[in-house]
Amino acid sequence: MNTVPPAEFLNRMRAALGGEYADFEGVYSLPAERAIRVNTLKISAEEFAKISPFPLEGAVPWCGDGFYISEEKPGLFPEHAAGLYYVQEPSAMCAAPLLKDIRGKTVLDLCSAPGGKGTQLAAQMAGEGLLFLNEINFSRAKILSQNVERMGIKNAVVTVASPAALAQNYAGFFNCVLVDAPCSGEGMFRKEQTAIPEWSEQNVEMCARRQSEILDCAERLLKPGGRIVYSTCTFAEVEDEGQVQSFLSRHGAFTLLKQEKLYPHRVRGEGHFAVLLQKDGAGEQSVCRPARAGVKREAEKLWRDFEGQHLNTRFGNLCMVGEALYSLPQGMPELSVQTLRAGVRLGEFTNGRFTPSHSLAMCLKQGEAGFFELDEKSARAYIGGLTLPCNKSGWLIAAYNGYPLGWVKSSGGVAKNHYPKALRLILQ
Secondary structure (H helix, E strand, C coil): CCCCCCHHHHHHHHHHHHHHHHHHHHHHHCCCCEEEEECCCCCCHHHHHHHCCCCCCCEECCEEEEEEECCCCCCCCHHHHCCCEEECCHHHHHCHHHCCCCCCCEEEECCCCCCHHHHHHHHHHCCCCEEEEECCCHHHHHHHHHHHHHCCCCCEEEEECCHHHHHHHCCCCEEEEEEECCCCCHHHCCCCCCHHHHCCHHHHHHHHHHHHHHHHHHHHHEEEEEEEEEEECCCCCCCCHHHHHHHHHHCCCEEEEEEEEECCCCCCCCCEEEEEEEECCCCCCCCCCECCCECCHHHHHHHHHHHHHHECCCCCCEEEECCEEEECCCCCECCCCEEEEECEEEEEEECCEEEECHHHHHCCCCCCECEEEECHHHHHHHHCCCCEECCCCEEEEEEECCEEEEEEEEECCEEEECCCHHHCCCCC
16 A cells, blocks of 8 residues: 655645654655544443454543554445444544533533544543534535444434524533534545645645634533544644634633644554643523423323333433424424434334334343343344244344444244344344
């Protein structure tokens, strides 16, 4: 492999790095680094290391749950379908940990798709508090929503809105805002070579203007005393240090607490920039109207019958949207923007029956429902959409190593496969 970045970019980096430039240029003859981050909402890093389907090659220094790997297709394993890990570029894992002590807080990932940093925040919150994950592009937001579902996150809301629209509706609502800003992607040249022909100095300047607008929206969304993490996967000063200094000059209530800049010749990663900013405690907090929960009596009875028969855990704060039933996160405000997901989608009502959703399956643990344990061959067949023999009956969780993959409905010795068709893969 020999990646050739744009000449203008290399000339800028030569001037910026001086004596380090030869080492920096040398990384482009090497393959990109690969890593996964263990989903601690489901399994500890220590336990995952015991069952990992591929070798783990050491911890990512700035993320205790991250591990380097050499496996080329880490998404093609039952453990991935079970949401036990997220495939994430290693240096990108440095931003979310800057927001410490976020359990019980209101947290926003403003530019969230496909969900690496957002699901990392969810793990740090450990199910406590309210997490908004926003993406302005609808097709990317759908991928984000699927990742939230796979990781079994119960307290997340996935919205599809511009930063300005969110700021208009939820000004002063969040304790913490993460802005992983759209950028010129200079840290992606080895990982995604399509980023090379898309790069130009004009695009760098355009990204910097857009980042400035997004950061101003993030400031409006933040409560007094709140914190912002701003990050990019680029090396351009106008998008990184210069962007932060410009923001501080416009918003005197903020203080820069910490700054990280990872270069690929200094660390095992493609490169990342991240800062932590603190807002002072003066000013008024926003009071958003709470979301109105509630469900039709006959629908609630169907759900409670299902819950009592098939589950050993209880879900509250019920809300119906059309014929779909949700369990909303505590503290959720009234929704004023397009929303793809709010809490746990429990299932749907059709012709007087309740059908459980994949979202419900993925957030359950052993003991909370009837589990139908699969070996590796059967797990791969299940993910491919095949029916399976089963000597149990009723709605069951198809599980691998004790972790949910999805629902089956079993009768007459056959388990009908309810794994979502859009997610099905042939795993060889």
